[in-house]
Amino acid sequence: MNLKHSSFTNLGSVTQASNDSPKELQLAKLNKAVKERFYEFYKQIQNDKAYDYFKGLKKNLLIQVDRLLSPIEVCQKFERLFQKASLDVRITKKAWSDEEVQFLISLVTYYTHIKDEDFNFIVRISPQKLNL
Secondary structure (H helix, E strand, O other), rough: OOOOHOOOOOOOOOOOOOOOOOHHHHHHHHHHHHHHHHHHHHHHOOOOOOHHHHHHHHHOOOOOOOOOOOOHHHHHHHHHHHHHHOOOOOOOOEEEEEEEHHHHHHHHHHHHHHHOOHHHOOOOOOOOOOOO
């Protein structure tokens, strides 16, 4: 899929209307930056063939994820989840939905595959947090 012709590339503009507070403007800028970073990542994974890599990663998961999302599905899920999260930033989640877990596993799979990183070591925990 060509990103230029994608319906998902509308990053929106950050303009301050007379009734926007500085906090709302800051949130709009942050949202725009998040979308820009995601679409930079999306460009990198469009032609990535991580399905065999996912099979190896899947063996190490404690949860059941049936399949890797295609790059366009990752993009669609990002848009849906981003929109949902943007509607009310005050909501604190206690549990992840199956859709969110599948999205996260797919992101980790593509990221570690294109960066040639071991998925077992992408989380870095400082010794202070482990109380060592």
